[in-house]
Amino acid sequence: MALSRDAYKALQAVVGSKYVSEDPGTLAGYHYSWGGPNGRWQPFVPLAVVLPEDTSQVQGVVRVCNRYKLRFKAHSTGFCSLAFPGVEDTIMVDLRRMNRIVEIDEKNMFAVIEPYAIAAQIQAEAMKRGLDCHIVSAGPTHSPLASATSVWGIGSKGLSQSWNERNLFGVEWVLPTGEVARLGSPGVGAGWFSGDGPGPGLRGIVRGTNGAYGGNGIFTRIGLKLYPWVGDERMECTGSQPQIGLKIPERMHFSLPYWKNWEDMTAAAYKIVDNNVAFSVLRVPPDCMNWMLTSTNDEYQEAFHKGSVPIDREEHLHAWQAIIAGHSEREFEYRKKVFEQIVKDTGGKFLQLTVEQNEILFAANVRISYIPRVFRPTGDFSTSFGMEESINLMGKLHRTGENLLGKYIGPGKLPDHGREGFWAWLNEGRSLHSENAFAVTEEPGVQAANMAYVMESCRVTNSEALGVQILPGYMGIFADSLGPANFNANEWMRKVKYEVVDPDNVADHFTYIFPEPVVLMPTE
Amino acid sequence: MAKENLAMIVGKDQVSDAEQILSAYGSDESFVSPGLPAYVVKVKTAQQVQQIINYAKEKRMPVIPVSSPGGPRLRGDTIASQGGMILDLSGMDRILNVDRMDKIAVIEPGVTFDQLEQALRQKGLRAFKPLLPRRTKSVLASYLEREPVVVPRDHWDAIDPLVTMEVIFGTGDLFRTGSASSPPADLQKQLDAGLRQCFAAGPGSTSLSRVVQGSQGTMGVVTWGSVICGILPEIDNTWFLTAATPEPLIDLSYQLSRRRLGEEHFLVNAFQFATMMADKGEIAALAEKLPAWILTVKLTAGGMLPEEQMAYQEKDLRELAQARGVELKSAVMGISGKALAELLDNPPEEFYKMKHRGAFQDIFFTTTLDKTPGHVAVMEEVVRHHYPSNEIGIYLQPMVQGSSCHCEFNLAYDPTDRAKTSNLKALYLDAGAKLAGNEAFFSRPYGPWADLVYGKNGEATALLKRVKKMLDPEGILNPGRLCF
């Protein structure tokens, strides 16, 4: 269907004629998405894209959609692979003009942000005030608002900065019906410091392990928790593109300890947590670190075949990348000493890297810049085993993931880029986040293997009792397959969407929950 | 008839309609109007809870869940204002698991702080507690009410220290939240497989535990929950930092939050401190001699190098205090930090707020620490000519790692003096309204505060009502509370 002229004019009246487009060239950008379930070009082209300037314009657009029986889909930076229309007759609501950091409350350690304030921007402003912003592993170009309200929100500094489901404070929410709800303290005009109450916490219907990916309305402003930062106000870059590093500030230290097996590495993790000595710890596969430490695929391949990559697939398999930080010199020295003792007591060793290598990996950990390199080998990747449970499960998670992934690698299936893709970190020291990321391409065989592997990984994580799934998450077509094993979470999602938030299904449901169950493959 | 039906579910001895039993629930310490339930029903299992809810749904009979095994009950939220039954969960008092490695416990709703603390100590752990809870307080009920804990550095998010839960909604559906929702469904099998119910969000795109929290029993009945715990320190030193005005201590408190320095950490005025520490009859005299404001900080150390850890923390704390012209004291007016720490660990038999005049009202809300001097000024203005301003107990508890603050005013009164009681009631309502007008966020809206917040918050309130309809379509769970 084409957009009726009345609806088009109504949209123009809300946002101004300059900010509505039906130009096919422009619209093409909004149905292209890397890693989408249908390859790169998604089947539905939006009818128009609008660029609202503020909440009342967003509200106006949503009301027009209600009036003319259109759907809408929110779009912050569009970096996530899900910001495309999943159904017909959709208006894309591109929020790029709403890019303000409204406030940074330095004392109370939170920021008030709009959808297109990106993580890098918030981090830079926060650092000037001795604060830091949690950045998900997607990297610094994403929207923390989208992450905290609508997507996942997990990132490798989780040990000291938790994750965005928990970093969300007050919420401003344009419901699919066109009303604006303010959750928590902003609802009574008391500021943005809290998203829970009065009484029940409605953050619980905004999102869970993942958000609704735009399927429950448009979030226009949030309070976002910030965390202390002991490093410099302005970080000094070292190296040259693409091998950019960061000078390691005083009272911060980066190292790469490794152990002989998962059990020793796990024991060290518990001690690190109990002694509260680390700012962040992250495990990525040795190959990922080597991608960071080489500037091109060719350089990596050459080093790999010569056996000269710095991080060895076997010897350095069980390694944490760790940052130690102290608010005072005394605290820093104490933490470093205890950390070194922990590594020693648990049978670990430190891998010696050059200053340049240390700075590159330190930057990757602080600014969260691993992801661009993960794209490098094939231009695309996928993920599975996105679990969140006890630290004690680390070895079992790795082994199970590795065995399963191995079955799907081979000609016509997944490309062979190392035998494992196990990422792990500690969230607040209270749980382990883990996932198994792997390279894919657009070829149909690869995509089919990807889908089959992901669904099997969901089944296996359930049958092996490995915890609750965050990734690939309850996205639309997966929800009814995953939900029955989790006390019918899918049915509660359906009620939230169709009974509480969006009775007329105006917000595109494709990546959230369908009106009727869609079972791909049972995962029980 | 109802009695027989209920007895079929829980056994004859577990249902009572005896006046003397019912009247124990008919009124409490709050100004909420009294109301008698028709029955008190004691349950032992989740299955019984589910059957009771299904029965009540069919009969449209109100169900008011109560977990603490005894009073004094304080907030009017368990008064049966529309009859029905008190669902007494205090007999579900098992500690189902304590795990030292992951520092987490799984407990039933009847477990009290005393009971939990004892079990945890055997494993080298400790419970996160609110300030001097009454001895009979249910841990899960306290956490479900979002009572602030005195250890802000481990309070990352409003839901803490609660993690996952098993809950039976008003629909009769049994549900598990967070990582407790993952297979296998049997809790013991989960534990055997190494799962620790240690992740709060989900499952899926909802975190319904957040909706149950703060709901005053109106959304579902929790039958067990996992709760995070702290490590029992090897060394601890409790320090006092005192000042004539709150501002330098507020500044210090922000620094402590940033550094996550110290476990217990809160700010009180002299009268609050005296109410906590002095014997009955000696409160006012002690308050007069104390410094006007006292910041308490408990430094703890353990693990690999406890002495070194304590030494650096003390030096850092001293430096922070000195920079603000504040002295670090190990005792005030002969009361040592150790004595306070012991009291926090072992709250007294008599609930401390009742000590001064036999009854009290507390007015509390969420705000940020920097705004608290403004709230204190509003409160002083409200009480002028009606209540001695030097007898207001003030308690400021940083929450969510210092990003917000629980602000509480305690007013004691003699409940046998009718004039004073009615004066205090008027003052209590007036203070609530004025503070709300000063950006106080009544995030836990008991009794009359519900009207202060829900009216202001139109769309969110409408949304909340739809969520209530989804989880409790017949409106049987604690009707008359919040905006329901």
Ligand SMILES: Cc1cc2nc3c(=O)[nH]c(=O)nc-3n(C[C@H](O)[C@H](O)[C@H](O)COP(=O)(O)OP(=O)(O)OC[C@H]3O[C@@H](n4cnc5c(N)ncnc54)[C@H](O)[C@@H]3O)c2cc1C
């Ligand atoms: C390479 C890569 C790696 C990633 N790794 C991680 C990771 O490790 N951890 C993690 O948590 N995430 C990860 N992500 C996803 C990431 O969370 C999102 O990219 C980001 O958090 C969301 O910001 P965005 O600007 O990309 O959102 P967008 O792409 O604009 O939108 C993402 C989704 O949210 C919806 N949405 C956006 N804005 C709003 C709004 N204002 N209101 C309602 N709905 C909205 C959109 O409709 C869409 O469905 C990864 C993404 C990529 C591309």
